[in-house]
Amino acid sequence: MESSKLDQLKIEREPEKESRSGYWPVLIIIALLLAAAAYWFFLKPESAIEVRTAVAREISNQAASTVLNASGYVTARRQATVSSKFTGKVIEVLIEEGMEVEKDQVLARLDDSNVATSYALAEAQLKSAKTSLKETQALLNEARAIFRRTQNLLDRQLASEAEMDRARAGSESLAAQLERKQADVQVAEKQLDVYRQQLEDTIIRAPFAGVVVAKNAQPGEMISPVSAGGGFTRTGIGTIVDMSSLEIEIDVNEAYINRVKAGQKTIATLDAYPDWSIPCHVIAIIPTADRQRATVEVRVGFDALDSRILPDMGAKVAFQEGREQGEAAGAGRAGVVVPQTAVSESGGKSFVLLVVDNTVERRAVATAGERGKDMLVTSGISGGDKVIINAPSGLQDGARVREANE
Numbered sequence: 114m115e116s117s118k119l120d121q122l123k124i125e126r127e128p129e130k131e132s133r134s135g136y137w138p139v140l141i142i143i144a145l146l147l148a149a150a151a152y153w154f155f156l157k158p159e160s161a162i163e164v165r166t167a168v169a170r171e172i173s174n175q176a177a178s179t180v181l182n183a184s185g186y187v188t189a190r191r192q193a194t195v196s197s198k199f200t201g202k203v204i205e206v207l208i209e210e211g212m213e214v215e216k217d218q219v220l221a222r223l224d225d226s227n228v229a230t231s232y233a234l235a236e237a238q239l240k241s242a243k244t245s246l247k248e249t250q251a252l253l254n255e256a257r258a259i260f261r262r263t264q265n266l267l268d269r270q271l272a273s274e275a276e277m278d279r280a281r282a283g284s285e286s287l288a289a290q291l292e293r294k295q296a297d298v299q300v301a302e303k304q305l306d307v308y309r310q311q312l313e314d315t316i317i318r319a320p321f322a323g324v325v326v327a328k329n330a331q332p333g334e335m336i337s338p339v340s341a342g343g344g345f346t347r348t349g350i351g352t353i354v355d356m357s358s359l360e361i362e363i364d365v366n367e368a369y370i371n372r373v374k375a376g377q378k379t380i381a382t383l384d385a386y387p388d389w390s391i392p393c394h395v396i397a398i399i400p401t402a403d404r405q406r407a408t409v410e411v412r413v414g415f416d417a418l419d420s421r422i423l424p425d426m427g428a429k430v431a432f433q434e435g436r437e438q439g440e441a442a443g444a445g446r447a448g449v450v451v452p453q454t455a456v457s458e459s460g461g462k463s464f465v466l467l468v469v470d471n472t473v474e475r476r477a478v479a480t481a482g483e484r485g486k487d488m489l490v491t492s493g494i495s496g497g498d499k500v501i502i503n504a505p506s507g508l509q510d511g512a513r514v515r516e517a518n519e
Contacts, residue, residue, distance in 0.1 A: 161515040162508065164501045166468055169449040171496025172489070178482060179380075181372045181432040185363035185413070187383075189424050191321060191355035194329070196348060197223055198314045200337040203330050208351050210328055214319045221330070221350045225315040232308035239301035246294040253287035260284045317350050326424065327352040354424055359415065360396060361428050364408035373398060373432055379413055380484075384427040387486075392416040393430065431484075448481065448491035455500040456480060456488050465494060466501040468514060473501070475510040 478493030
């Protein structure tokens with residue numbers, strides 16, 4: 114009985130707490146293993162295959178097959194070497210290569226000391242002519258008054274005919290002198306206008322808005338509008354190009370000129386930017402042929418200008434087939450263009466490898482011919498998709514990849 118009471122007085126321990134504390138090391142080990150697995154599969158860069166990618170570019174519905182390839186040069190329709198109207202010494206040049214100028218902006222100034230002296234002389238001569246005109250007008254007024262008084266005296270027989278003739282002659286002579294003095298004033302004004310224009314001509318201005326591409330003269334040099342035939346006389350201050358008038362001039366073999374027409378769509382590629390396709394159009398076909406080279410000149414304009422396009426750059430132009438002709442021939446369908454190295458074939462079918470969330474996705478595509486170094490894809494992918502170019506051998510669908518840093 115006493116033993117049972119003693120048993121009731123014992124303090125019982127909680128074994129469940131001990132068992133819970135024993136689980137913590139196991140949970141920590143499991144968490145570390147999961148973190149290591151996540152790092153290995155998702156964060157470790159060495160686990161992904163390095164690939165090079167390109168972005169698929171969407172093209173217009175008006176794109177069509179190429180019917181002719183030709184090369185030419187970018188030229189400015191509006192370009193001028195600005196010079197002076199007369200030979201003079203340059204005292205100030207206000208331009209530098211690459212500067213943008215507006216119409217009538219001052220480019221340079223010539224020495225105007227001699228012209229300014231002649232202008233001052235002409236101004237003084239005009240003032241003298243006007244003063245002489247006033248003097249003659251006063252004398253004429255006096256002579257007419259004498260003539261009227263003499264006429265009254267003659268009517269009352271108080272003056273002789275001789276006095277009347279002298280009064281008449283004096284009045285008419287001064288009237289003639291007045292007309293001559295009025296003409297002298299007009300001549301002096303015209304002379305002043307001549308020297309004023311010559312003063313203005315010493316200031317050389319831009320004939321139109323553009324960009325200065327060449328600076329040909331420096332202060333202290335002589336400049337002339339005509340060729341000096343040698344020596345140190347310059348024939349221009351600088352050359353200005355209107356960048357809004359840039360176009361491409363192409364010499365097309367006359368055997369293929371029938372493939373070109375005004376308004377035809379073209380794709381231009383500059384030698385400086387071989388991966389940049391520039392939409393263009395045919396402005397005009399010059400209606401004459403070069404007998405020596407058997408070519409016809411064609412002018413091609415840019416649909417939209419860009420600061421990268423510069424005069425005298427080499428360009429290659431692909432003349433596109435019209436929509437009606439393209440549809441009849443099965444060409445000209447809308448789609449995207451990707452590098453040819455992004456398209457592969459298997460079992461007679463074309464496919465590309467896309468990069469989606471750092472994972473390879475194989476996608477079947479339909480192609481519609483080459484466009485230079487690119488391939489036209491009409492279905493299967495969209496503009497903006499990243500395709501793998503020069504895919505490594507054995508790269509499979511679902512493989513993890515990372516894009517190379519170029």
